[in-house]
Amino acid sequence: AQTVTQSQPEMSVQEAETVTLSCTYDTSESDYYLFWYKQPPSRQMILVIRQEAYKQQNATENRFSVNFQKAAKSFSLKISDSQLGDAAMYFCAYRSALGGYNKLIFGAGTRLAVHP
């Protein structure tokens, strides 16, 4: 069975600085998708970024980028120029490319605090 591990329960960063959130996963599959979701306090969870395992190029969305290391089964999220609005719970998630449904497997989450 696949598992996702986020080893940092809490992180903090100064406004305008850069922070990296870690995620590792375990799978025997070769084709899958990885995601980072953001859950702001009392607000809905939204997708930040996704990565297809077959793509070697790391995904980027504005200030958010990932470092995808397939052999190491590592998928970290880098937030550049951190803003107060980046404060949230961040979840790493895995989805198999096989199978008939859209099941996501989540890590435990990392709570990010942004200090002015």
Next chain:
Amino acid sequence: DVKVTQSSRYLVKRTGEKVFLECVQDMDHENMFWYRQDPGLGLRLIYFSYDVKMKEKGDIPEGYSVSREKKERFSLILESASTNQTSMYLCASSFLTGYEQYFGPGTRLTVT
């Protein structure tokens, strides 16, 4: 924009009560999901549905059931609520398998 709504943000129920959590999406999505979110455990899938009246168990279905009579609505039912079901419940939907999941705001359920 996709909108996923849940009937209550906060709910307090007593042990043994039957509890209904409702989720509605407005984008004609085929797939709908119920997750439970607990500190230190992330989100865990309870049940999902890929079509009207169709359902599949997720990782933690014990103590829960679901109903999907209409495409836009997916209900989570706690037949006899217990204190260990105190949690945050999140609903999600996606167009089809492989498409992005959109989440509702969550229902924080407390069972006393």
